[in-house]
Amino acid sequence: MEKLLIVDDNKQIGSILEEYAKKEGYQTIIATDGEEAIRKFEEEKPDIILLDVMMPKKDGFSVCREIRLTSNVPIIMITARGEDFEKIMGLEIGADDYIVKPFSPGEVMARIRAIMRRIVREEKQxxxxxxxxxxxxxxxxxxxxxxxxxxxxxxxxxxxxxxxxxxxxxxxxxxxxxxxxxxxxxxxxxxxxxxxxxxxxxxxxxxxxxxxxxxxxxxxxxxxxxxxxxx
CATH class of the missing domain: 1.10.10.10 (Winged helix-like DNA-binding domain superfamily/Winged helix DNA-binding domain)
Structure with missing residues (x-):
């Protein structure tokens, strides 16, 4: 079973995403701040990460940069703000995709499926x-x-x-x-x-x-x- 790390300080959003992810067959891991995200990433070795930008202790950009020092795990960044410079920054530091709140959980799951399908195709080449x-x-x-x-x-x-x-x-x-x-x-x-x-x-x-x-x-x-x- 593939592991999905959900990082969001809004526990309601995290709970909704967790519910949808479990229906998709993922084993879910929850973190509510940047430092916990790094710790659980190192402990659990997730297959894909949903990463909120605005969080306590460490923001999502800092977390993404730190993860990219050692891993190419797919990262989808989530933010409440949709400014172009933030989207570009997230993608330039190594994120694979970017979603702006408010979003539908179905859209998030579709993005995850698209990334995971692409990984499977790449592994066959x-x-x-x-x-x-x-x-x-x-x-x-x-x-x-x-x-x-x-x-x-x-x-x-x-x-x-x-x-x-x-x-x-x-x-x-x-x-x-x-x-x-x-x-x-x-x-x-x-x-x-x-x-x-x-x-x-x-x-x-x-x-x-x-x-x-x-x-x-x-x-x-x-x-x-x-x-x-x-x-």
Whole structure:
């Protein structure tokens, strides 16, 4: 039975989500503040996390950052505020999805199902990609360039994997949103642009003269192989 960690200081919301999650077949774990969330994450090793942003002791952003130091467990962040900068911040520090209160428990469960289906699909695929000085492993969620481990978030690794394993294919922002965030993701394509920008900034610290992430203006992005472009 898969474990779901529900982190929310509103006990009523936590109770409702727990009830729905149990109907979906999840073993539920409850935490009501950020410090308890970290402790239960370490003790219980959940398969997915619902994480409220505004909490006592440690907010959801701090909890997400700390978890991402050691784990790529799927995280859906929940907040009462819907400002774009908060959504972007949550996704950039490693959250997989973002839900704004008020929400329906059914919507939350649909988001969980979408993420878990995607994980199952990914596990069935080839998990290692090598091109020149670039190695991407989805088994370990690591990216290595010139023998150096590149500190990327889970979503940044997934974006690089998607582009690199289909070299020179152009992906629109909508393509990337649908394949990496799911068809029922309610965000917009600025999320993709923000992740690409941060991914490029991190890769720029390492020499990679034979490949790069290219912008195709008005269309989207691709993993460009320099040798192919010179032909």
């Amino acid at each position: 080839e998990q290692l990609f090598i091109y020149d000085n670039l190695t991407i492993s989805l088994d370990h969620y690591t990216v290595i360039v010139n023998d150096d481990l590149v500190p990327l978030t889970k979503k940044e690794i997934e974006i690089l994997w998607t582009l690199a394993t289909a070299k020179n294919k152009v992906f629109s922002r909508e393509n990337l949103l649908n394949s990496l965030w799911g068809y029922d993701y309610l965000g917009d394509d600025r999320t993709v642009d923000s992740h690409i920008k941060r991914l490029r900034a991190k890769l720029m610290k390492y020499e990679h003269p034979t490949w790069d992430i290219k912008t195709i203006w008005g269309v989207g992005y691709k993993f460009g192989v320099i040798a192919d472009e010179k032909k």
